Amino acid sequence: MSDRIKEKARLAPSAILTVEQVRSVRHWNEHLFSFSISRPASFRFRSGEFVMIGLQGESRPLLRAYSIASPSYAEELEFLSIKVPNGPLTSRLQRIEPGDDVFLGRKPTGTLVADALLPGNRLFLLSTGTGLAPFLSLIRDPDIYDRFGQVVVVHSVRQVSDLAFRVDLDSHLAGDPLVQDQALVQLSYLPTVTRESFRTQGRIATLMEDGRLFEGVTGPRRLDPATDRVMMCGSMAMIRDFSARLAALGFAEGSNAKPGHFVIERAFVD
Structure with a gap:
């Protein structure tokens, strides 16, 4: 040393x-x-x-x-x-x-973990900006594909160049030795841009309202606490908005102590 x-x-x-x-x-x-x-x-x-x-x-x-x-x-x-x-x-x-x-x-921690969610079929990972980071970890963990039949990564940014790791996500993690086969079938990637032209434009809330959030995903074109689970990371405005929306639909927030239908990273919001 x-x-x-x-x-x-x-x-x-x-x-x-x-x-x-x-x-x-x-x-x-x-x-x-x-x-x-x-x-x-x-x-x-x-x-x-x-x-x-x-x-x-x-x-x-x-x-x-x-x-x-x-x-x-x-x-x-x-x-x-x-x-x-x-x-x-x-x-x-x-x-x-x-x-x-x-x-x-020395001590990692957090609530954006699979253990804080109840079992479900579809997992929606809603992120803005650098809020994508924890989901990059989760989607390369084989356990997440055993827990959920479909995993949907939604990444909202201002400009196209903000779509970090876009090539990896567009390819469904091709080349990943542990999850490429599962990700090819179970992983969906929905990037959206708010201030430049792109194949998908608009905020995540708009995508949910007009149904684009569910394109390429099997099942109902709405979020249902009976089958769907949600993780959110990014802007406080997005998290607060969606937390209220989910609560109105009957979703309960989860934690390490008591798993629920959706989770946010309280350390960043509080």
Whole structure:
């Protein structure tokens, strides 16, 4: 271990943080990037959970919660992030390069996990922006296809270049050694853009109202708590709107302690 890493490890509270190395960085556009880091041998998480990521500040680590985009069996940990020019953390994090060091929290957690949902047939994963990240983890977990007959990823963004991982999702995760056969049959991908021309345009609420949310999906063209389960991650406006819509339809919010019909990531909303 280099003297530089040793010093950073000394500054980080070792009980809650480890120092990991950046393995890769991809800039999708001027305000969106993803990166992967090394994974400690002792690090365990459930697909869909989040963890604290950060860099050293002047006197203490600067940390922010990031959903893990890689599946629970991956050798590296991947994350999706926006670029905030004046953000205390992201203004620096967007400049990381392979070989740089970052802090990783030791305790992943979260409610966007399959265990927080009751059994069902169709699973709708509703996301805006970087809210796609936890669902990238879930759809590469074989267990999700055993739990649900159909898995629908809905990703709403402002411009086409914001559709991170679009090629992988359009291909139904072709080439993935664990889930490609199941995803080919059970996974649907619905990207939608709100400020540019694209094959699907409009907010997720509009897609539900006019029925486009259910195109390519078998079953009723409406959400039903008897058969459907929903996960949401992204803008607070979308989450609040859909939480109210689902509650009006008879859906109950779930948690790790009490599974339900839909879940949101309370840590990000609250």
